[in-house]
Amino acid sequence: MPATKEFTYEVERGFLPGHRACAGCGQAAAVRLVMDVAGTEVVVANATGCLEVFSTPHPESAWGVPWVHSLFENVSAVASGLEAALKHKGKLEGTRVLAFGGDGATLDIGFGSLSGMLERGHDVAYFCMDNEAYMNTGVQRSGSTPFGASTTTSPAGRKSFGEDRPKKDLPAIVAAHGVPYVATASMSIFADLRRKTKKALGVRGPKYVQVHVPCPPGWGYDEKITVDMGKLAVDCGLYPLVEWENGEVVRVRKIKPIPVEEYLKPQRRFRHLFRSEAGKAHIAKIQEMADANIKKYGLAD
Amino acid sequence: MRRMIEGSRAVAEVVGLCRPGVISAYPITPQTHIVEELSQLVADGDIEAEYVRVESEHSAASVCLGAVAGGVRAYSATTSQGLMLMAEVLYNIAGMRLPLVITGVNRALSAPLSIWNDQQDTLALRDSGWLQLYAEDNQEALDMHVQAYKITEDDRVLLPVLVCMDGFILTHTYETVDMPTQEEVDAFLPLYEPLYELDPKDPYTLGAFAGPEMYEEMRYEIQRDALASKAVVKEVAKDFQAAFGRWMGDVIETYRCEEAETIYVAMGSVIGTLKDWADLRREQGEKIGVLKVRCYRPFPQEELREALGGAKRVVVLEKAVSVGGYGILPAEIRAALYGQPKTPPVHAAVTGLGGRDITFETFDEMQERAQAGEMDFFAGLRTELLEAS
Numbered sequence: 001m002p003a004t005k006e007f008t009y010e011v012e013r014g015f016l017p018g019h020r021a022c023a024g025c026g027q028a029a030a031v032r033l034v035m036d037v038a039g040t041e042v043v044v045a046n047a048t049g050c051l052e053v054f055s056t057p058h059p060e061s062a063w064g065v066p067w068v069h070s071l072f073e074n075v076s077a078v079a080s081g082l083e084a085a086l087k088h089k090g091k092l093e094g095t096r097v098l099a100f101g102g103d104g105a106t107l108d109i110g111f112g113s114l115s116g117m118l119e120r121g122h123d124v125a126y127f128c129m130d131n132e133a134y135m136n137t138g139v140q141r142s143g144s145t146p147f148g149a150s151t152t153t154s155p156a157g158r159k160s161f162g163e164d165r166p167k168k169d170l171p172a173i174v175a176a177h178g179v180p181y182v183a184t185a186s187m188s189i190f191a192d193l194r195r196k197t198k199k200a201l202g203v204r205g206p207k208y209v210q211v212h213v214p215c216p217p218g219w220g221y222d223e224k225i226t227v228d229m230g231k232l233a234v235d236c237g238l239y240p241l242v243e244w245e246n247g248e249v250v251r252v253r254k255i256k257p258i259p260v261e262e263y264l265k266p267q268r269r270f271r272h273l274f275r276s277e278a279g280k281a282h283i284a285k286i287q288e289m290a291d292a293n294i295k296k297y298g299l300a301d
Numbered sequence: 302m303r304r305m306i307e308g309s310r311a312v313a314e315v316v317g318l319c320r321p322g323v324i325s326a327y328p329i330t331p332q333t334h335i336v337e338e339l340s341q342l343v344a345d346g347d348i349e350a351e352y353v354r355v356e357s358e359h360s361a362a363s364v365c366l367g368a369v370a371g372g373v374r375a376y377s378a379t380t381s382q383g384l385m386l387m388a389e390v391l392y393n394i395a396g397m398r399l400p401l402v403i404t405g406v407n408r409a410l411s412a413p414l415s416i417w418n419d420q421q422d423t424l425a426l427r428d429s430g431w432l433q434l435y436a437e438d439n440q441e442a443l444d445m446h447v448q449a450y451k452i453t454e455d456d457r458v459l460l461p462v463l464v465c466m467d468g469f470i471l472t473h474t475y476e477t478v479d480m481p482t483q484e485e486v487d488a489f490l491p492l493y494e495p496l497y498e499l500d501p502k503d504p505y506t507l508g509a510f511a512g513p514e515m516y517e518e519m520r521y522e523i524q525r526d527a528l529a530s531k532a533v534v535k536e537v538a539k540d541f542q543a544a545f546g547r548w549m550g551d552v553i554e555t556y557r558c559e560e561a562e563t564i565y566v567a568m569g570s571v572i573g574t575l576k577d578w579a580d581l582r583r584e585q586g587e588k589i590g591v592l593k594v595r596c597y598r599p600f601p602q603e604e605l606r607e608a609l610g611g612a613k614r615v616v617v618l619e620k621a622v623s624v625g626g627y628g629i630l631p632a633e634i635r636a637a638l639y640g641q642p643k644t645p646p647v648h649a650a651v652t653g654l655g656g657r658d659i660t661f662e663t664f665d666e667m668q669e670r671a672q673a674g675e676m677d678f679f680a681g682l683r684t685e686l687l688e689a690s
Contacts, residue, residue, distance in 0.1 A: 041501050042501060043371070043501065045367065046508075056509035056510060057512065058512075059509070061506035063504070063506050065504050066507075068507040069507070069509070070366055070390070070393050070397070071390065074363035076360075077359070077364050077367065078364070078366055078367035080353055080367060081363065081366060081368035081369075081371065082370060084322075084323045084325075084371075085322060085368040085375075088322035088323060088349075088350065088351050089372065095501060112356055116355055116356035116357070
C-alpha cells in the first residue's frame with residue numbers, strides 16, 4: 001500500500017471549507033491557495049461577486065479571518081480605507097490587507113477605484129479572480145471576456161461569433177502605474193500561484209495578481225477538468241504568466257506551445273467556432289493572438 | 302474662543318477636534334473649503350489623521366466605510382453631484398450599521414448645472430438610513446458635528462449622520478463662532494472605541510448577503526433603531542447644552558409659535574431670515590411663528606404634531622422640488638397631521654432653488670398666497686421667463 005497523507009482542515013485557516021461554490025470552481029481553489037499562503041494576520045475586502053456570494057450567505061461565513069464586503073465597484077477604496085485605518089492605529093506593520101474582486105469588478109465597474117488605490121500607493125494586495133465574464137449573475141460579457149467567446153450578452157448568433165473584442169490587458173495597465181509588483185497566475189499551476197502570492201505579500205505598496213480561474217458553468221466544460229482547462233490556457237499562450245516589478249517585465253513562465261484548438265474545443269462558449277469555415281477563421285485569429293503573446297513575452301524562447 | 306471665521310473653516314477645525322483617524326474626500330463636483338482646510342490642518346500636523354485623496358466621491362465614501370470597519374473614526378464632506386455619486390455607498394454604510402459623519406453641503410442638482418444652494422441633494426437621500434441634521438448658522442453647524450459623532454457612535458444608534466448645511470450661505474460666509482477647545486471636545490466626545498472592528502485577533506464577517514428569509518428583518522431593525530434614535534438626538538442636545546452652554550433646539554426649535562395663527566416651517570439657514578420676518582410681522586400685529594426642523598431623520602412626527610396642531614395654518618418652505626409630487630417635507634408634515642384632532646391646512650411653497658435669494662418679499666408672497674388658499678406653489682418665480690407649456 002502506498003503511504004497516504006492524512007489531510008485535515010485547520011479552523012485557523014483563512015478560507016474554510018463548507019462554502020457554496022459550484023463543483024469544480026477554479027476560483028474557490030485559487031482563493032484557498034492564496035489564503036493558505038497569506039495566513040491569518042490579514043484583513044480581507046471582497047467585491048460583490050461569486051466569491052462573496054458563495055462564501056458568506058448570512059449567517060454563515062467561510063472566512064476565518066476578518067472580512068468585509070461592501071459593493072461591486074468599490075473594493076479597492078474599501079481596502080484603501082482599511083489600510084489607512086491600520087496605519088492610523090500603528091498596526092499596518094503586522095497585518096496584510098488583501099482585496100478580492102472578479103474580472104467584472106476589477107476590469108470594468110471597479111477600474112477607476114482600482115487605479116486610484118494603485119496611484120495612491122496603498123499597501124494592499126489585490127487579487128483579481130479572472131473567470132472572464134460575469135459568472136455570478138449568469139455569464140454576461142465583461143471587459144475580460146476573450147475574443148470569440150459566446151456569453152449571454154455577447155452571444156454567438158447567425159450574424160455573430162460571440163465577443164468581438166480581445167480581453168482588456170489589465171495587468172499591463174496596472175504595471176503602467178509603476179506599482180512594485182504585478183503578476184498573472186493560473187489557478188491550475190499551484191506552486192506558481194503560491195510563489196507569486198508569497199512574493200506579493202512580501203512587498204510593501206500596491207500589488208496586483210490576476211489569477212485565471214476556469215469556471216465550469218460559465219465556460220461550459222466538464223467540471224472534473226478545471227485544472228486541465230487552466231493549464232491548456234497557459235500552454236497555448238492565451239494566458240501568459242508574467243511578472244512585472246516597478247513597471248518592467250521581470251519574469252515569464254516558459255511554455256511549449258500547443259494549438260489554441262486544444263484549449264477552445266472542450267468549452268461550450270467556443271463551440272460555434274468549430275461549426276463553420278468563418279468560425280474557423282476566428283480560431284485562426286485567436287491563434288494569432290496567442291502567437292502574439294508568445295512573441296511579446298518570449299514564452300517559447 | 303470666539304472668532305470671526307468662514308463656515309468651512311469652522312467645520313474643518315471642529316472636525317479636527319473630533320479626532321478622526323481617516324479623512325477622505327474628492328475635491329470637486331463641487332466641493333467646499335472644508336476639505337482644503339482639513340488638508341492644511343493635516344499638512345501642518347495639527348490633525349493626526351490619514352488623509353486619503355481619492356479619485357471620486359464614490360471612493361471617498363468607500364474609504365470611510367473601510368476605515369470605520371477597520372475601527373477608526375472617519376470623516377468626509379461633499380455636496381450636490383458628489384452626494385449623488387456617493388449615494389450607493391451611503392445606503393450601504395447605513396445598512397452595515399457603521400458610525401460615520403459626513404457634511405452634506407447643500408447645493409442644487411444638475412441639469413441645468415448650478416453650483417448654488419438649495420436642498421435637493423440631501424433630501425434625495427431621505428430614505429437611505431442616514432440621520433439628517435440641518436444647521437441654521439455656522440455656530441450650529443460647528444456644534445452639530447460634535448453632536449453627530451456622539452449620536453452615530455451611540456450603541457443604541459449605529460447609524461451614520463449627515464450634517465446638512467447650506468452651501469455658500471453658511472460655508473462661504475464669515476461669522477463669529479465660539480470654537481471649543483480640544484479639552485472640551487475630548488471631554489464630551491471621548492476617543493473612539495469601536496464596538497466592532499476588523500481585527501485578526503477576533504475575526505468577523507461584515508457585509509454578508511441576506512436572502513428573503515432575513516433581509517426584511519434587517520431593514521426592520523434599521524427602521525426601528527432610526528426612529529428610536531430621536532431620543533438619543535434629544536439627549537445629546539441636552540448633554541451638549543450642559544457642557545457648552547449652547548442650545549439651538551433638539552429635533553425641532555420653535556420661535557414665537559405661542560398662539561401663532563400661521564407657522565412657517567423650514568430647514569437650514571433660511572430660518573434666520575424667517576425669524577426676522579416673523580418679528581416684523583408680529584410688530585404689525587400678525588401672529589406668525591417659525592418652526593425649525595433641525596432633525597429631519599429621524600422625522601420628529603410627535604413634536605411637529607404638538608407644535609403645529611394649534612395653528613390656523615402651516616406654510617412649509619422647501620428649497621427642493623419633488624418633481625411630479627407634492628413636496629417632500631410638506632407631504633410628511635401633512636401625513637403627520639392627518640387624522641389628528643386639530644389639522645391645520647399645510648401649504649407647500651417651493652423657493653430658493655439653485656441659489657435664488659429668499660427675501661422678505663418672498664415670505665410676503667407666500668403669506669398672501671397661503672391666505673388666498675393656494676396649497677402648492679412656487680414662490681419668487683420669475684414668470685416672465687417661463688416658456689409656454
